[in-house]
Amino acid sequence: MPTTQVEGIAISPLLWRYFVKPLTEKSEREVANLEDDDFVVRTVMKINSEIDGAYVFSSGKNMGAFKGVGNPGEIARFFKIEEYDGYIWTGHTRFPTNTPGWWGGAHPFTLLDWSIVHNGEISSYGINKRYLEMYGYKLTLLTDTEVVTYLFDLLVRRHGLDIETACTALAAPFWKNIDDMPNDEKEEMTALRMIYGSALMNGPFSILFGHSKGLVGFNDRIKLRPLVAATKGKTVYMASEESAIREICSSPEKVWSPRAGEPVIVELEI
Amino acid sequence: MFKSLSLPEFLAKIDPVKCIKCKRCINNCGWSVYSWGGDKVLIDTFKCVNCLRCYHYCPEEAITILDNPVKYRKNANWGYYNIRNLKKQADTGGIPLTGMGSDMPYPVLFDSLLIDACQVTNPSIDPLREPMELRTYLGKKPAKLEFEKAKGGKSKLKTKMPPQIKLEMPFIFAPMSYGSISLNAQKTLAIAAKELGIVMNTGEGGLHEDIYPYRSNIIVQVASGRFGVNPDYLNAGVAVEIKIGQGAKPGIGGHLPGEKIPLDIAKTRMIPVGTDAISPAPQHDIYSIEDLRQLIYAIKEATNYTKPVSVKIAAVHNVAAIASGIVRAGADIVYIDGFRGGTGAAPSVIRDHLGIPIEHALAAVDERLRQEGIRNEASIIAAGGIRSSADAAKAIALGADAVALGTSALITMGCTVCGKCYTGNCSWGITTQRPELTVRLDPEVYAERLINLIHAWSHELKEILGALGVNAIESLRGSRERLRGVGLDSHTLDILGVKPAGR
């Protein structure tokens, strides 16, 4: 992985980047009939949980994660991000609240082409983790944000929900609102909550979910963390605070605060 | 000659100065402790069970019930109950019976578990300001939700939801049959269940016509005696439960003697008046898991797949594997009854020595179903020793979808857990069929008290959720990360899937 010496980052893990092609002979994979993506996910889980000290930070096709312990500027320079082009960027820095900073525990958390950055805490982590474990996910990165990435992987990729429905499952409407919905919608929401109760993310969060076809911003169902969105021309900006948006786009055309639990879904124009 | 060589357990006393000789104690005592001696109340303290009915109904507070100060010599090995039961057996040659859950001092793991709370990094939520959701659905949940394209390109729900029991809060009333409890006690449960938006369970005694109006809040039970079971009965409630076992008496059946089968109970059970109502130990058509599957599907056929089928088992050593089999056999709900669960009548030796606690059983079952990837296939009801909303919260965190309340519900009706239900003399009119006793239990009045209890527990649960920083019960369900053990050994912690406090 191309990096450079940066003052302020005295030590770093050994970082390797491989461009790999999943084994083509399906019989060579541990379990036959695995799709490429499932095979990659399994391999990531295996490395993370079985090889002491080794972690996969990034396993996407057209997506990279640059993360570490240090100031954001230093990390950017360390990874030489000026050498990369991208149509979606997410950035994140934090005060390590519950766990001391470590390279694996930094944001984003990625799997395949899913990437999550997160401000807040998932108070329902305990059950979200056990729910994911039932589907073979292994949570090894010692932080709650990891569940968000895997929940999206499960709901969107494996269960085939569209992104909006997945977001609705993760930050579900309250029963009192569901009870007032027209019948079709009520039935749909009731089923969604019954089936995905253990995936409900509870606690304060605002989240940016990046994937190869777009970007989603959403926050918890009672908006315990801020989320602001803005547009200028064909570009969309989202951040916890408006000041962060104005830092890169000083005069946005439209700025708004999405309502609690209501996702802002941006699709790439191709 | 002596009356008995076993000591009276309690000493009933009347203060002669305070007593106004109103004789209420004589009328109120179901066990005939008191009688009129011409000028004063006579006391046969051997009969006293300390149910405290007389105490509450004495207008002068003239009555005291003491532990009998006359005791066998202190002995760490030969305790009171060892000696007493032995003497009783020497008197009669029979099996001493008992009622309610075991009173033996086995450790209660709920009392060694503590719940987490939010501080600083994750905010707690104020249940008085924010919505807190307790609604719970019991039944099979598909693993995923599927949509299909409908006309006009709109997507439409494709997944058919299996039938569910909707509960406004994660509590249900435990099965207690008409026969083991009075009709008034059952009515009290039914009225409260309807008002609260939860369910009661008929137990194995059939469904009395007075309970029919509450059918949308009733689970009907099919046990080994098959009392009162016919297609109408199966379709009468919101779900059907197959009773395999009961926590207080795993592996053994039940026996309601003919004297306790008057016309009304006989009609409800669909048996002749005065015949013994015998529930065999096993269901005579279930000798394997395949047989259970047949019965589950026979019931599903009979109810046209509109009702979830629950299977109730006692918590025994191999409960995890048994529960897994039950789920694979097609059950929508697994009801696990821990060994501390109550009973109307059981041999002491069985109640006090067979089975395992609900905490261990629940933890093992939830974990096993997850390992096998079938936890969504059935809901889990935990029962057998839920004494408070804290116990309920801990059970839910260990993995229960809902908890069942038997003894707790009866306590709101006056029960003092005296444990003498098997005598049929319950002074509170609960576990008796004597009309002069059952009239005391006014269902409307006592339902109010039961509703109060469940409201209070619901408020407490909401406070706990708020302190945990979550606003829906499903975020607590199975979230063992929010529990810590105090003073538990590492094996127990491992079984519970809980870390020790401080870690």
Ligand code: SF4
């Ligand atoms: S109820 Fe109380 S006051 Fe009345 S006879 Fe009994 S002991 Fe005396």
Ligand code: SF4
């Ligand atoms: S129901 Fe009646 S007999 Fe049974 S324990 Fe309670 S008070 Fe005693």
